[in-house]
Amino acid sequence: MEFPFDIHKVLVEKITMLGPNLRPARRPFSARVDFQHQITMIVDEIGKASAKAQHLTAPITSASRLQGSDHRLYILKDCSAKNAGKGTVIGFLKVGYKKLFVLDHHGAHNEVEPLCVLDFYVHEALQRHGHGKELFQYMLQQEHLHPSQLAVDRPSEKLLSFLRKHYSLRSTIPQVNNFVVFEGFFQGRNASAGRRLPTKRPEEEIKPYSLTDREFLKEEEEPPWPFNQSRSLTRSSSVGCSPTRGGAPCPLNEQEVIRGLRLCRPSSHRQLMNGDYEMAQKRRTSSLCRPDNIHH
Numbered sequence: 001m002e003f004p005f006d007i008h009k010v011l012v013e014k015i016t017m018l019g020p021n022l023r024p025a026r027r028p029f030s031a032r033v034d035f036q037h038q039i040t041m042i043v044d045e046i047g048k049a050s051a052k053a054q055h056l057t058a059p060i061t062s063a064s065r066l067q068g069s070d071h072r073l074y075i076l077k078d079c080s081a082k083n084a085g086k087g088t089v090i091g092f093l094k095v096g097y098k099k100l101f102v103l104d105h106h107g108a109h110n111e112v113e114p115l116c117v118l119d120f121y122v123h124e125a126l127q128r129h130g131h132g133k134e135l136f137q138y139m140l141q142q143e144h145l146h147p148s149q150l151a152v153d154r155p156s157e158k159l160l161s162f163l164r165k166h167y168s169l170r171s172t173i174p175q176v177n178n179f180v181v182f183e184g185f186f187q188g189r190n191a192s193a194g195r196r197l198p199t200k201r202p203e204e205e206i207k208p209y210s211l212t213d214r215e216f217l218k219e220e221e222e223p224p225w226p227f228n229q230s231r232s233l234t235r236s237s238s239v240g241c242s243p244t245r246g247g248a249p250c251p252l253n254e255q256e257v258i259r260g261l262r263l264c265r266p267s268s269h270r271q272l273m274n275g276d277y278e279m280a281q282k283r284r285t286s287s288l289c290r291p292d293n294i295h296h
């Protein structure tokens with residue numbers, strides 16, 4: 001990805017990490033006035049390219065979305081001699097912590113806050129050259145994590161293949177949200193694998209659903225299992241969606257969601273684990289909203 005200015009004067013490192021303030025740790029000595037404008041342009045353009053590659057209706061990565069989050073963006077630039085001119089951006093990886101309810105092998109819901117892979121893109125002409133691995137590896141080092149400790153927001157086939165190839169990661173537990181976790185996710189899980197959450201909450205506060213960053217892009221869909229089992233569960237009044245997400249109105253009342261989950265027998269999850277993964281994928285939740293105002 002090329003830009004009408006010198007990339008090397010904006011992104012000093014081969015891989016630059018950007019947080020909500022859009023300021024790299026290392027900035028060029030002679031930071032010009034339009035430095036922030038150029039960073040914004042880079043983030044917006046690579047976000048658009050990623051959305052296009054994933055056939056999304058709108059980018060999930062942009063400078064404004066990054067500023068309103070606690071996500072981190074790792075941007076890889078081309079340092080090869082042939083690109084010595086203005087330089088190019090090869091790709092990026094966006095990660096961030098999310099509170100999720102994740103099913104374990106026993107069908108129990110676990111409230112966790114893992115680091116999640118939210119957006120990942122390498123320029124089409126440069127895919128399968130090891131750049132994705134380089135970015136991912138750098139992110140793991142910076143975040144001090146093992147790949148199995150991550151959750152991934154609705155991974156593409158390419159990303160699943162990537163994770164299988166480089167990290168032998170396989171997903172074996174279908175989840176009731178769009179996040180995918182992999183074998184080993186629960187092994188030795190402690191505070192270092194994610195942010196620490198309040199130890200005990202009343203049962204009534206359980207929110208077995210989590211909003212993905214891609215959620216605001218979605219058209220109306222069939223409600224996910226187990227909520228598609230009873231129409232009454234899906235027609236309940238809304239408790240409101242996160243104001244930062246936009247998108248369709250939230251279809252579920254929290255109490256009814258919880259009541260619906262209590263109706264689910266753990267054996268259903270076991271059947272899913274032993275049974276047809278494709279069926280399970282179809283059942284994975286997709287369009288649930290979370291009222292952030294009751295989140296802690």
Ligand SMILES: CC(=O)SCCNC(=O)CCNC(=O)[C@H](O)C(C)(C)COP(=O)(O)OP(=O)(O)OC[C@H]1O[C@@H](n2cnc3c(N)ncnc32)[C@H](O)[C@@H]1OP(=O)(O)O
Nearest residue numbers: 119120121122127128129130131132133155156161162165
């Ligand atoms: C949470 C999310 O972000 S989901 C969306 C993920 N992003 C996308 O799907 C966008 C399009 N894809 C891409 O941008 C890239 O392919 C990435 C980011 C997934 C991987 O980056 P790359 O630089 O290609 O990865 P890298 O070269 O390190 O590893 C290659 C491996 O990735 C996987 N992969 C990469 N491209 C493809 C492809 N076109 N088809 C199938 N698998 C692919 C394969 O496992 C491949 O190994 P192989 O060539 O031996 O089959």
